Every structure is written in C-alpha cells, then in structure tokens.
Amino acid sequence: MLLIDIPGLQKLGDVFVQVLKRNLSVEAMEWLQQKIALIITEDKSVQLHLCFAHLPRIATKKAVEILKEEEEQITELLPGFTINSWTVDQLSRVWLLMQLPSNNRETYVKKVNSLFAAAEMNEQVALYTALSLYHYPEEWISRCEEGIRSNIGTVLEAIMYHNPYPAAFLSQQAWNQLVLKAFFTEKDVNLIIGLKDRVNDALVATLQDYIQERLAAGRTVAPEIYQLTQQMNLK
Numbered sequence: 162m163l164l165i166d167i168p169g170l171q172k173l174g175d176v177f178v179q180v181l182k183r184n185l186s187v188e189a190m191e192w193l194q195q196k197i198a199l200i201i202t203e204d205k206s207v208q209l210h211l212c213f214a215h216l217p218r219i220a221t222k223k224a225v226e227i228l229k230e231e232e233e234q235i236t237e238l239l240p241g242f243t244i245n246s247w248t249v250d251q252l253s254r255v256w257l258l259m260q261l262p263s264n265n266r267e268t269y270v271k272k273v274n275s276l277f278a279a280a281e282m283n284e285q286v287a288l289y290t291a292l293s294l295y296h297y298p299e300e301w302i303s304r305c306e307e308g309i310r311s312n313i314g315t316v317l318e319a320i321m322y323h324n325p326y327p328a329a330f331l332s333q334q335a336w337n338q339l340v341l342k343a344f345f346t347e348k349d350v351n352l353i354i355g356l357k358d359r360v361n362d363a364l365v366a367t368l369q370d371y372i373q374e375r376l377a378a379g380r381t382v383a384p385e386i387y388q389l390t391q392q393m394n395l396k
Contacts, residue, residue: 177256220250241354254287263296289319292326328355337364
C-alpha cells in the first residue's frame, strides 16, 4: 500500500521545489541541485552523507515560508501532511531524499537506512518526517517503531505530528505504543493522524488504567483520553 502514488509524489516534489526556490538563495539552490546530480549517479553513499550533513550551513535553519495555495496543494496530494512547521534545511533534506533512485530496492533501502544509522537529532527529524514519502513503505516500519522509543521530543513529534505513515502501517501494538507515548510525554495528540480511526480495545483498557493512576496521584487527565475511551464505548 502506498500513501501517495508515484505521479502524486512527483507533483509533491514539484511543490517542494517551488517552496525551496523562494526560500533558498540562487546559489544555495544551485549547490543543492549540483549535489543531487552527483548523488543520483554514485554507487555508494559518500555524496549523499556529505550533502545531508552539510545542508544546514547552505540552506539555513529558518522557518519555511509557504503560500496558502502551496499548503492546499500539499494537503490535496497527501491528506494530513504539512510542512508548515518545517525549517528550510529540513525541507531541503526531504526533497533530496525524494530524488534518490528507487529502481533497485536493495540499494535504495540500504542508502536510506545508512542515513538513519548515522543521523544526529535534526537529521533524524528530517528522516522521520519523510516516512510517508519513501518508496517501499513496508521497509520503514521497524524504523518508525524504533523512533517511537526515542526520548528526543522533536523526533517523537516528527513521527506523531501530521505524519500519515504510522496510522497506515504500524501494527496495533506499535500504534498503541505511539499513542500512549504521546500522552505520557504530553504531546498534542490532536495532531496525530488517524487517532480516532485506530482506537481499539487494548488501547482503551490501557488508557483506563492510566486514568486511574493519574486520578489516584491527584493529577489531571487530558480530555482527549476520555474522548477516546468514550468513542470506543459508542462503537
């Protein structure tokens, strides 16, 4: 199952280019395109790793400026997905990832996994926000599960917020872990795509235990927890 078909992915890439051209200097955009030309033709991943690591110095970490019509195009192509809170270097990294040749599954997966293995925090954020855009989506389930175990807030948000991938591909157990982790770490669960659609008995049972623990300790309970448990009762 693909979250977005190949033509849709190409159209999304075109929107990203529009945004990048307005947010990057001419020199930075030329540099990025030159590097991508090298990355596409290399057998190994030397240029890929160098470019991926160096991009913040070229692209800057300022917030992406995006037009309303571009936002609408992105939402139409991949419902729930947004780049509104991204930085320019993050968008540059994700667009770079979208240019990787995907005709050879083994090579493609190996290159993306090599980036995950070496990634520092901001690189992880870019890699996880791109989960919905990779080819061979089943290959990234274990990476997504690994990210849920992270204690880095921005990494968790990259997986949880406006990301269609977890709801589409995670098992019930992994999905429940994601939702529970969101509540435990006080994330904004309203930004989790598919939260209400994937409510299940096991999740509700755990949330009810969590409610009792919170109340016994004299702590407040997020209203969204009650909403999820009530929704299950109405099914």
